[in-house]
Amino acid sequence: MTVLILKDATYVANVPLFRNVNLTLGPGDRLGLVAANGAGKTTLLKCIAGDLDLTAGEITRSRGTRIGYVEQHVASDILGWSFYRAVQDMLPEDTRESESWRVDVVLDTLGAPDDIRHLPVAELSGGWQRLMLLARVWVTDPDVLLLDEPTNHLDLEKILLLEDWLRTGIGDVPVVIASHDRSFLDGATNRTLFLRPETSRYFSLPYSRARTSLEGEDAADAAQRERDLREAQQLRRQSAKLKNIGINSGSDLLQKKQRQLRERAEKIEDGVKALHKERPGDIRLANRGTHAKVLVAIEDFTVCKSDGGTLFNIPKLHIFQGDRIVLLGRNGTGKSTFVGVLRQVLEDAADVSGIRATPSLVTGYMDQGLSNVPDKASPFDFIAAFGQGDKRTRALLAGAGIAAEKQGRPIAALSFGQKARLGLMALRLREPNFYLLDEPTNHIDIAGQEALAAEIAEHQANCVLISHDRAFVRDVGTRFFMIETGRFTEIDDPNRFFDGMRDG
Numbered sequence: 001m002t003v004l005i006l007k008d009a010t011y012v013a014n015v016p017l018f019r020n021v022n023l024t025l026g027p028g029d030r031l032g033l034v035a036a037n038g039a040g041k042t043t044l045l046k047c048i049a050g051d052l053d054l055t056a057g058e059i060t061r062s063r064g065t066r067i068g069y070v071e072q073h074v075a076s077d078i079l080g081w082s083f084y085r086a087v088q089d090m091l092p093e094d095t096r097e098s099e100s101w102r103v104d105v106v107l108d109t110l111g112a113p114d115d116i117r118h119l120p121v122a123e124l125s126g127g128w129q130r131l132m133l134l135a136r137v138w139v140t141d142p143d144v145l146l147l148d149e150p151t152n153h154l155d156l157e158k159i160l161l162l163e164d165w166l167r168t169g170i171g172d173v174p175v176v177i178a179s180h181d182r183s184f185l186d187g188a189t190n191r192t193l194f195l196r197p198e199t200s201r202y203f204s205l206p207y208s209r210a211r212t213s214l215e216g217e218d219a220a221d222a223a224q225r226e227r228d229l230r231e232a233q234q235l236r237r238q239s240a241k242l243k244n245i246g247i248n249s250g251s252d253l254l255q256k257k258q259r260q261l262r263e264r265a266e267k268i269e270d271g272v273k274a275l276h277k278e279r280p281g282d283i284r285l286a287n288r289g290t291h292a293k294v295l296v297a298i299e300d301f302t303v304c305k306s307d308g309g310t311l312f313n314i315p316k317l318h319i320f321q322g323d324r325i326v327l328l329g330r331n332g333t334g335k336s337t338f339v340g341v342l343r344q345v346l347e348d349a350a351d352v353s354g355i356r357a358t359p360s361l362v363t364g365y366m367d368q369g370l371s372n373v374p375d376k377a378s379p380f381d382f383i384a385a386f387g388q389g390d391k392r393t394r395a396l397l398a399g400a401g402i403a404a405e406k407q408g409r410p411i412a413a414l415s416f417g418q419k420a421r422l423g424l425m426a427l428r429l430r431e432p433n434f435y436l437l438d439e440p441t442n443h444i445d446i447a448g449q450e451a452l453a454a455e456i457a458e459h460q461a462n463c464v465l466i467s468h469d470r471a472f473v474r475d476v477g478t479r480f481f482m483i484e485t486g487r488f489t490e491i492d493d494p495n496r497f498f499d500g501m502r503d504g
Contacts, residue, residue: 002026003065003144003174004048008057011043016197018044020057023193023202025144027172032179032189032207037417037445038401040195041178045069045146048176061144068142070134072149072416079122083112086121087135106135109169111161126153126368127331131162145175151184152416152442153368155331156468160502163187180445182207183470228268235265292358295319295434295462296342301354303334303341311337312488314354317481324456325464326473328497329483335466336367339436342464346434364432366423368439373423375412382411382422386429400425416443424452435463441472450475470498 004025011017017040025031035041046052048059049069061067078086088096088103107117110131116124121132130153137145151159159181166175166188179185185192185207192210194201201217203210239262296319303311311334319325327335344350346363366372374382379402384393397407400421402414411419420443427435435456441449453475456463467473473480473494480494491497 001062003062005060006048006057007060009044009047009054009059010056011040011047011052012055013043018195018200019198021193021195021200025174025176027174029174029191030166030189031174031176031191031193032185032210033176033193033195034179034185034207034446035195036447037421037443038415039197039445042072042148044195045148045176045178048144049146065143066140067144067146068137068140069146070137070148070150072152074121074129074133079120081121082118083107083121083124083128083132084117086132087139090136090140102139103135106139109165110135111158125331127155127158130154131158134162143173145170145173147175147177147179149179149443150177151179151181151468154468156470156498156501157330159184159468160187180441180443180449181469181471182446182449232265232268235268236262239265292360293321295321295323295358295361296346297356299354301352303338305334305337310486312483312486314488317488319462319464321462322460322478323462324476324478326477326480326494327464327466327483328473328480328491328494330501333483335483336438339438339464339466343436346436361434362430362432363434363436364427364430365436366427366438366440368442370419370423372426373411373419375410377411378408379411379414379422380407383425383429386426388429396425397422417445417448420444421448433462435461435465437463437465437467439467440465441467441469470494 002024004023006021006023009021009023010019012019021044023031033041033044043052046069047054049067051069078089081089084103084107087106088100091099091102112128112131112135116128121129124132130150134147134150150162154162163184166177177185177189187206189206190204192203192205192207194210194214201214203213205213239258296317298314298317298319300316301314303314305311327338329335341352341355343363343365345352345355346357346361347365379397380393383396384390388396394404394407398404400418402418402422406414406418411422414422420440424440424444440452444452449469449472453472455461456476465476467476477494480491480497482489482491482497
């Protein structure tokens with residue numbers, strides 16, 4: 001039974017976001033929606049939800065279909081409510097008390113511990129706030145579920161929980177998932193729509209297999225384009241040759257033939273497809289040189305909680321030139337705390353017993369909260385402060401996908417993807433030779449993630465990073481350390497940790 005139909009769905013803002021999208025969604029469909037930052041994923045979800053109107057085309061929903069749309073943001077008016085109340089409030093008022101058991105079922109399904117259910121929403125971690133938004137929608141028993149970047153701020157344990165729940169816990173309810181997490185898309189979806197300004201592509205396959213098919217189709221389009229342009233060029237040469245002969249001979253027949261060849265060439269050129277090209281934005285890194293072989297030496301160092309309790313101990317760790325160290329562990333094991341201590345030593349020259357760093361290190365730090373990006377400043381003022389000059393600053397911002405009209409507005413008005421690109425640009429301009437990266441791929445689209453991974457590898461950037469993005473970890477890491485039960489252990493590859501998280 002068809003639940004939802006998109007026919008020639010088109011949305012044009014200042015530029016086309018998507019045109020003529022045709023899609024049928026039925027029971028059991030789990031559709032991954034893939035596009036660059038700002039390329040229309042959220043817009044399409046809002047159109048399906050009925051919050052926005054298409055520029056052209058139509059969306060047909062089965063009679064009585066309830067659409068559940070899980071947005072990215074928590075409304076300010078519920079921040080003071082408890083987790084439980086925020087979910088319970090979505091039930092009809094006349095049955096809110098009698099049907100409250102449904103709230104418990106949903107929270108049990110999502111693994112919400114009892115001790116956080118009555119905490120204010122404002123005190124929940126970013127991950128639990130995301131799952132709270134999902135619980136608020138799921139408790140309404142929707143017929144279609146729309147998820148906008150559901151894995152942002154989730155640790156790997158919750159990502160895997162959500163992935164398994166979408167596969168086995170929602171029955172045949174169709175779902176549309178806008179996400180940049182490649183591994184999550186592979187695990188949670190069975191269909192993929194690559195949303196593009198002109199010709200979007202749909203495949204009845206999860207992300208990685210769909211992308212392979214997409215690359216094949218794009219290559220075929222490129223080859224056909226080349227053949228068409230060669231044919232048009234050849235026809236134009238023949239036309240020019242006949243034109244000269246026709247003029248010299250005064251032959252009307254040759255001149256007519258010449259015009260026919262020219263018209264055929266024009267028709268072919270008009271029909272040639274414009275090739276789609278992903279634009280990852282100007283994601284580049286710098287790597288100021290250092291001749292030291294051992295960059296950081298750590299011996300018998302204990303990472304502690306704020307109250308002084310022990311998180312884990314590091315007997316000995318030397319970070320060498322070219323190391324890209326990935327810290328793996330559940331939330332709360334102390335990964336970010338450890339990175340924070342390293343930052344104090346490297347940036348603030350703090351004297352911490354057990355940690356020594358070479359004096360030539362220049363640190364670049366970026367966290368998932370984008371604390372290195374000031375919300376109140378404008379993008380222009382923020383980047384110009386690095387001494388780039390007006391013209392260069394504007395060019396850098398445009399290359400990062402920040403349009404001229406946004407360059408003078410507060411950074412707070414930018415999308416999360418644009419803020420993340422701005423943070424990475426600031427890192428590059430600082431020209432560090434040692435990177436501390438805590439969830440650097442949050443909010444960055446797939447093309448941007450791959451560009452960042454390629455930059456890290458190409459520049460042999462020295463770094464310590466934390467990431468729950470499995471594909472990014474595999475692409476970037478050279479050494480992997482697992483933190484569990486108070487122990488800090490080096491492992492050969494991250495799959496041991498990933499598999500252990502899935503097995504519980």
